[in-house]
Amino acid sequence: MRVVLRAGLVVSCLLAGSYAAAREGSRLEQEVAHVDSATEAAYVEVLARYAQATEPGADDASLIVERCEFIERYSDPEAGRFLARSEADAEACEDSLDALGDAPEVLVHRFERTWDEDARESGEALLARSDTWPMPLRRRMTAALAERYRYADDKQGRRDDLLVAAAELGHGEHVGPAVKAMVETGEYRRATVLLERAGPATDDWIASERVRAALAMPDRAVSLRELQRHTADGREIVPALAALVYLRAGDTQSAKAAIDAANGFENEELREARFKVALARGDFAAAADAVHMNDMEHLAQNTGRFLALVRVSPASVLLPGLWLSLAILSAYLIFYLLLPGLLLVPVHYRGLVRRCAGRPPSPLFEPVGLRHAWLAAIAFMLVPMVVLAVIDPEGFGPVFAEGTNPDPARLLQWVSISNAVSLLLFVPMFATLARLGCFHPGALATAWWRILVAIAATLAVGTALAVLHHATGADTVTQQVEMVQQLVDSGDTPWKGSFALLVIAALVPIWEEFAFRGMILGGIARHIGFGWANFLQALAFAACHMDWPRFPYYLVMGLMAGWLVRSTGSLAPAIAMHMAINALAFALQRS
Numbered sequence: 001m002r003v004v005l006r007a008g009l010v011v012s013c014l015l016a017g018s019y020a021a022a023r024e025g026s027r028l029e030q031e032v033a034h035v036d037s038a039t040e041a042a043y044v045e046v047l048a049r050y051a052q053a054t055e056p057g058a059d060d061a062s063l064i065v066e067r068c069e070f071i072e073r074y075s076d077p078e079a080g081r082f083l084a085r086s087e088a089d090a091e092a093c094e095d096s097l098d099a100l101g102d103a104p105e106v107l108v109h110r111f112e113r114t115w116d117e118d119a120r121e122s123g124e125a126l127l128a129r130s131d132t133w134p135m136p137l138r139r140r141m142t143a144a145l146a147e148r149y150r151y152a153d154d155k156q157g158r159r160d161d162l163l164v165a166a167a168e169l170g171h172g173e174h175v176g177p178a179v180k181a182m183v184e185t186g187e188y189r190r191a192t193v194l195l196e197r198a199g200p201a202t203d204d205w206i207a208s209e210r211v212r213a214a215l216a217m218p219d220r221a222v223s224l225r226e227l228q229r230h231t232a233d234g235r236e237i238v239p240a241l242a243a244l245v246y247l248r249a250g251d252t253q254s255a256k257a258a259i260d261a262a263n264g265f266e267n268e269e270l271r272e273a274r275f276k277v278a279l280a281r282g283d284f285a286a287a288a289d290a291v292h293m294n295d296m297e298h299l300a301q302n303t304g305r306f307l308a309l310v311r312v313s314p315a316s317v318l319l320p321g322l323w324l325s326l327a328i329l330s331a332y333l334i335f336y337l338l339l340p341g342l343l344l345v346p347v348h349y350r351g352l353v354r355r356c357a358g359r360p361p362s363p364l365f366e367p368v369g370l371r372h373a374w375l376a377a378i379a380f381m382l383v384p385m386v387v388l389a390v391i392d393p394e395g396f397g398p399v400f401a402e403g404t405n406p407d408p409a410r411l412l413q414w415v416s417i418s419n420a421v422s423l424l425l426f427v428p429m430f431a432t433l434a435r436l437g438c439f440h441p442g443a444l445a446t447a448w449w450r451i452l453v454a455i456a457a458t459l460a461v462g463t464a465l466a467v468l469h470h471a472t473g474a475d476t477v478t479q480q481v482e483m484v485q486q487l488v489d490s491g492d493t494p495w496k497g498s499f500a501l502l503v504i505a506a507l508v509p510i511w512e513e514f515a516f517r518g519m520i521l522g523g524i525a526r527h528i529g530f531g532w533a534n535f536l537q538a539l540a541f542a543a544c545h546m547d548w549p550r551f552p553y554y555l556v557m558g559l560m561a562g563w564l565v566r567s568t569g570s571l572a573p574a575i576a577m578h579m580a581i582n583a584l585a586f587a588l589q590r591s
């Protein structure tokens with residue numbers, strides 16, 4: 001009997017729970033249906049008001065287009081608002097626009113919804129006709145055309161011009177990007193005026209972008225004024241950004257308060273700001289806590305922080321917070337010191353086999369051996385890092401991290417010093433090869449046709465790759481490409497332009513030819529046949545540039561340079577070839 005009662009009680013509870021759940025689910029569906037019904041009723045009511053305002057025969061294009069754009073808000077399921085009947089309404093409304101002909105409102109409305117490959121061309125034609133249009137339409141047209149250039153890497157200058165024009169016409173969302181574009185071209189006064197005249201930002205993200213752009217201005221008061229203006233207006237600026245603005249103004253207390261306001265939120269930008277604020281306040285323990293060398297994704301940035309902290313306070317290496325970072329950095333250093341062995345140790349043993357078989361290869365340069373190749377490879381990899389650590393430790397992030405752009409002037413300084421220091425380290429070997437005639441310019445007179453052949457072969461491969469990349473639409477922008485462009489752009493005055501050309505077309509080729517064709521090729525060719533030695537050094541040369549879309553180009557360049565050295569017995573023709581190619585690349589990127 002008790003078993004039966006218990007079973008009945010359990011069944012009753014289950015039935016009651018099911019009933020309650022069903023009732024709750026039914027109520028939920030009813031509430032959703034109620035809101036949907038109310039939304040549709042409001043939608044119908046608004047359409048009725050539009051219909052009344054746009055009676056048959058009315059030619060108020062702006063109102064008719066506005067009606068279509070209202071309907072559009074409810075015809076996209078992904079937008080979060082959707083009514084089934086709106087799809088048919090939207091189609092009918094778009095058809096009704098045909099009666100308005102080429103009314104500017106219709107032209108702008110339809111262009112904003114055009115994303116085909118001819119959109120930029122048609123947009124430029126429309127923009128040229130917009131001089132007589134009302135200001136709001138000109139602003140919309142300019143902003144829409146700027147968006148069509150967003151992913152055109154070769155048209156960023158035109159996109160920047162359009163962004164600036166849209167912002168100056170009053171498009172608030174584009175003020176930040178426009179200021180950034182003007183800062184890059186040195187138009188600081190114009191950027192300041194734009195910020196002062198721009199209306200208040202409509203949301204926190206737009207406000208933060210304006211402050212970020214203002215932070216790049218030489219006048220620190222501009223960014224502080226922009227920050228204070230938006231915070232007074234109730235906008236919440238990104239904490240890391242606000243901290244950097246206060247820090248730049250010398251207000252470390254407010255900078256720390258901005259960091260503390262992040263409330264436990266953490267990302268790379270905030271960590272960088274926290275480090276800079278702690279370093280400025282002399283709180284080295286807090287600065288050490290912002291260094292995370294085990295964060296492989298941001299290794300370059302953390303290396304820069306580590307070096308900056310140790311530079312200010314060498315005793316900081318004793319802080320427990322830096323022990324792991326010190327160990328990781330030491331491991332990387334050992335790795336780079338041993339890395340050339342992956343190539344040179346097998347070459348050494350292959351040379352032993354050839355000697356044992358009585359087939360020793362003839363040296364390319366008598367004094368050069370594998371130890372010189374090893375030292376040159378280490379210098380090529382490590383000297384730039386050491387130089388950067390000494391002259392600008394905080395530049396590690398902008399130089400080596402993906403997606404960051406260093407200041408062109410600082411980049412040029414780093415490249416020039418790195419190459420000069422690398423050559424100075426090998427002055428004794430350089431002098432020895434010079435005494436053997438390995439740099440004698442007389443080789444140029446007899447090897448001129450070989451130099452032309454090498455240049456033509458290299459440029460042919462480069463041109464073929466460019467055509468292939470253009471035809472396939474491949475993304476070929478790499479860190480190497482961006483750095484070279486930054487170096488070229490660093491010459492914003494005649495003197496700086498001449499110095500940039502000297503570095504790119506003279507200093508860099510001399511060091512790279514000495515390292516790869518002199519030391520590395522010379523060392524390898526002492527142990528294995530020239531064909532394999534030339535291929536391996538060219539492979540290393542191409543790999544070291546880290547420009548994979550153009551890897552065949554660098555490979556052929558390395559092979560041609562090695563061929564020139566072998567056929568002439570001198571490094572001068574290879575250096576001349578390298579100089580000519582780099583000078584041509586400089587000229588093309590400046591044009």
